[in-house]
Amino acid sequence: MATSSSSSSATKLLTAAASLTHLRRPMATCSAARLVPQPPDLIRWVRREGGSVHPGLKIANDGASSSLGATVLSTQPIPGGSDLISLPSGLPLRFDSSVEPGSALDRLARRVPEELWAMRLGLKLLQERAEVGSFWWPYISNLPEAFSLPIFFSGEDIKSLQYAPLLHQVNKRCRFLLEFEKEVKSLLADLTPNDHLFGGQNVDASSLGWAMSAVSSRAFRLHGEILPGGKHTDVPMLLPLIDMCNHSFDPNARIVQERDSSSSKMLVMVVAERHIEQDTPVTLNYGCLTNDLFLLDYGFVIPSNPYDITELKYDRNLLDAASMVAGVSSPNFSSPEEWQQEILTKLNLMGDNAVLKVTLGGQGLVDGRLLASLRVLLTRDREAVEKLDLDSLMSLSADAPLGLPIETAALRTVIALCVVALEYFPTKVMQDEAILKGDISSSMQLAVQFRMQKKLLLIDVMRKLTQRVRMLSKDKTAA
Numbered sequence: 001m002a003t004s005s006s007s008s009s010a011t012k013l014l015t016a017a018a019s020l021t022h023l024r025r026p027m028a029t030c031s032a033a034r035l036v037p038q039p040p041d042l043i044r045w046v047r048r049e050g051g052s053v054h055p056g057l058k059i060a061n062d063g064a065s066s067s068l069g070a071t072v073l074s075t076q077p078i079p080g081g082s083d084l085i086s087l088p089s090g091l092p093l094r095f096d097s098s099v100e101p102g103s104a105l106d107r108l109a110r111r112v113p114e115e116l117w118a119m120r121l122g123l124k125l126l127q128e129r130a131e132v133g134s135f136w137w138p139y140i141s142n143l144p145e146a147f148s149l150p151i152f153f154s155g156e157d158i159k160s161l162q163y164a165p166l167l168h169q170v171n172k173r174c175r176f177l178l179e180f181e182k183e184v185k186s187l188l189a190d191l192t193p194n195d196h197l198f199g200g201q202n203v204d205a206s207s208l209g210w211a212m213s214a215v216s217s218r219a220f221r222l223h224g225e226i227l228p229g230g231k232h233t234d235v236p237m238l239l240p241l242i243d244m245c246n247h248s249f250d251p252n253a254r255i256v257q258e259r260d261s262s263s264s265k266m267l268v269m270v271v272a273e274r275h276i277e278q279d280t281p282v283t284l285n286y287g288c289l290t291n292d293l294f295l296l297d298y299g300f301v302i303p304s305n306p307y308d309i310t311e312l313k314y315d316r317n318l319l320d321a322a323s324m325v326a327g328v329s330s331p332n333f334s335s336p337e338e339w340q341q342e343i344l345t346k347l348n349l350m351g352d353n354a355v356l357k358v359t360l361g362g363q364g365l366v367d368g369r370l371l372a373s374l375r376v377l378l379t380r381d382r383e384a385v386e387k388l389d390l391d392s393l394m395s396l397s398a399d400a401p402l403g404l405p406i407e408t409a410a411l412r413t414v415i416a417l418c419v420v421a422l423e424y425f426p427t428k429v430m431q432d433e434a435i436l437k438g439d440i441s442s443s444m445q446l447a448v449q450f451r452m453q454k455k456l457l458l459i460d461v462m463r464k465l466t467q468r469v470r471m472l473s474k475d476k477t478a479a
């Protein structure tokens, strides 16, 4: 069970977090605070550099909720299909276009693991931030001075997340930043002052963390140049002004790319998806992401996020505990028969290549592999199982593929798994609600919101599966 290792993760993490306190800047009470107090007019800069911006748009602070920070706002009604913002290929800030292969910056970037790609572009951002007269200064000076990402939380706030998979990720990122600071310093020590990558400025875990957060919360992965044969690569890039648009799962605008008529370069545009009323924020969909990723990369949590999931570790003891809670007896959870083991191996839940992470919630509601394993472990009818393919065994939409009693027992076991998973959280939803009403820091607010949403998700899965069990038995009675 994922949350079972939380205490050891938390201890490790606190060790890392304690030494990261210098990373923390006071979290901006208004996250709209910018790098410099009066930054240049971004819209004017975009227009001057060959981009276009719809005359009915302005940058505004989202007053309704300061956590949303700045936003692009309509000052007049805008018809659907209108071009809102357009950036020529020179305006996006990319790593690949200007960093020489083999250069010191390139060598440093190669030390960053692929999954932390934001740090690579972050290095370029730091370099431009340090360069006097940088082309991108009007953009960079408009970036937030601080970010509400968990790497900047205090040890206490990180612990309050109460969810091991996220604690693990935060811990990993904090450790990486501390290690990378050393690597950067050692590389810089070998360079002459003239070759210093960051204009002689001190680069530490704090500035690296700022840059990584700026990129993870604002960059888009878009097509780079069109390659011969019409292929294109996906490149992360920072999009001035476009990155002032906040996220919505039901956005009123979207990003499109058009090929520049005179070259292989790409134009990046934002187009109104539908009619936008006056005084409405222009929103984009950042992706169908879990709250883990929204919090880690963007520093916010979406209530009732339909893409959020809770991770569990597939573990026979856990299944035994759940079956006891459910009142479903199955000795096969701890000692599956050989034919059952074969199917568990095919499901990658046993054997050398086993992947034991399973999920609840999200679009599928129950992890197909978990559901299939329960159906298989709860039946003695090997023949019936062998008539089914893996997809039918894994599908929640299939009508009780092994019959009603097995389906009911499997679903009741999943419901019990949710009960057990809820027990792992040290606090209850009601306690979280009470804490949120109190006078707490913005990072504690985020941590408590995050863990509360995980619990509400489990409760929602329980509710939906209970309905399903009822429906199945009703159908049976009616038949």
Ligand SMILES: C[S@@+](CC[C@H](N)C(=O)[O-])C[C@H]1O[C@@H](n2cnc3c(N)ncnc32)[C@H](O)[C@@H]1O
Pocket (backbone or CB within 6 Å): 031, 032, 067, 068, 069, 070, 071, 144, 217, 218, 243, 244, 245, 246, 247, 248, 297, 298, 299, 300, 301
């Ligand atoms: C691409 S930037 C958008 C512009 C940003 N609001 C600003 O002040 O610069 C992404 C950041 O905006 C905020 N944000 C965007 N959409 C949000 C949402 N739906 N809820 C809460 N915060 C959001 C988060 O701080 C996120 O890291």
